[in-house]
Amino acid sequence: MTEAQPTAGPPTDGAPPMIRLEGVSKTYRSRGQPAHIAVSEVDMVVEKGALVSLVGPSGCGKTTVLKILADLHDADEGVVEIGVPGEAFAPGRDVGMVFQQALLLKWRRVLDNVLLPAEILGLPMREARDRARHLINMVGLEGAEAKYPYELSGGMQQRVAIARSLVHDPKLVLMDEPFGALDALTREKMNLELLRIWEESRKTIVFVTHSIQEAVFLGSHCAVLTAGPARMADYFAIDLPYPRKLAVKQDPAFGAYTARIYRLLGME
Numbered sequence: 095m096t097e098a099q100p101t102a103g104p105p106t107d108g109a110p111p112m113i114r115l116e117g118v119s120k121t122y123r124s125r126g127q128p129a130h131i132a133v134s135e136v137d138m139v140v141e142k143g144a145l146v147s148l149v150g151p152s153g154c155g156k157t158t159v160l161k162i163l164a165d166l167h168d169a170d171e172g173v174v175e176i177g178v179p180g181e182a183f184a185p186g187r188d189v190g191m192v193f194q195q196a197l198l199l200k201w202r203r204v205l206d207n208v209l210l211p212a213e214i215l216g217l218p219m220r221e222a223r224d225r226a227r228h229l230i231n232m233v234g235l236e237g238a239e240a241k242y243p244y245e246l247s248g249g250m251q252q253r254v255a256i257a258r259s260l261v262h263d264p265k266l267v268l269m270d271e272p273f274g275a276l277d278a279l280t281r282e283k284m285n286l287e288l289l290r291i292w293e294e295s296r297k298t299i300v301f302v303t304h305s306i307q308e309a310v311f312l313g314s315h316c317a318v319l320t321a322g323p324a325r326m327a328d329y330f331a332i333d334l335p336y337p338r339k340l341a342v343k344q345d346p347a348f349g350a351y352t353a354r355i356y357r358l359l360g361m362e
């Protein structure tokens with residue numbers, strides 16, 4: 095199979111950079127323990143509006159990269175620039191996060207769960223409520239505003255978490271294995287939903303996954319991290335057209351991208 099020669103990802107051509115990481119590394123030091131390199135050699139420029147998949151095996155530093163992007167950790171080395179140059183960027187205000195578990199407050203209804211970041215940030219609540227309602231519809235949960243989390247399936251709970259991550263209109267959305275706990279069919283459905291939500295919201299998204307197929311299916315770009323030592327081995331555009339349908343997985347170009355990642359991970 096010939097390797098795909100990717101060009102710049104279609105949706106972000108010419109967009110300004112939202113993230114610039116250059117030579118970034120992070121080492122954890124615990125007292126009494128040898129220093130542990132969590133991630134190194136991270137180089138990537140993410141254009142505004144891109145959807146970047148971060149793929150690699152367990153322990154290769156994916157979450158560490160997300161934490162650096164969210165300003166929860168400092169890098170030990172390298173350049174970290176978040177936000178479009180010349181525009182203000184405040185991590186607390188401008189980052190939205192989605193985790194593997196939806197982490198909804200079980201005593202709050204869907205609408206009030208979605209509103210939580212707006213409350214914490216002290217945003218005007220009337221506008222936030224309108225926006226939350228719009229987002230609940232956008233993630234396909236119209237009619238579920240007044241439900242409690244226990245009344246929702248796992249996929250529906252993750253839709254609420256996605257709406258919650260967008261309610262304060264962040265510039266950057268970080269997703270850490272958001273569909274990892276879902277069954278395979280729901281996961282594929284959520285992949286399609288995420289692409290639709292991304293195309294509608296035009297957010298810049300960094301999406302962590304263990305799944306090579308998911309990384310290629312979703313990403314306008316893909317960063318591949320390897321373990322032992324934990325480093326970024328490659329970063330490239332995925333030049334498959336959007337809107338993507340599940341049938342793209344049968345496309346030889348899709349297979350070429352997955353083969354490229356398997357090869358980088360030493361799993362040919």
Ligand SMILES: Nc1ncnc2c1ncn2[C@@H]1O[C@H](COP(=O)(O)OP(=O)(O)OP(=O)(O)O)[C@@H](O)[C@H]1O
Nearest residue numbers: 122124130131132151152153154155156157158159
């Ligand atoms: N706070 C910490 N202190 C010490 N070591 C840590 C800390 N956080 C992470 N590590 C270690 O750093 C390495 C990278 O962790 P990280 O969570 O970034 O990997 P990951 O690729 O997200 O893993 P997974 O896919 O299993 O979630 C791992 O070996 C982990 O054990």
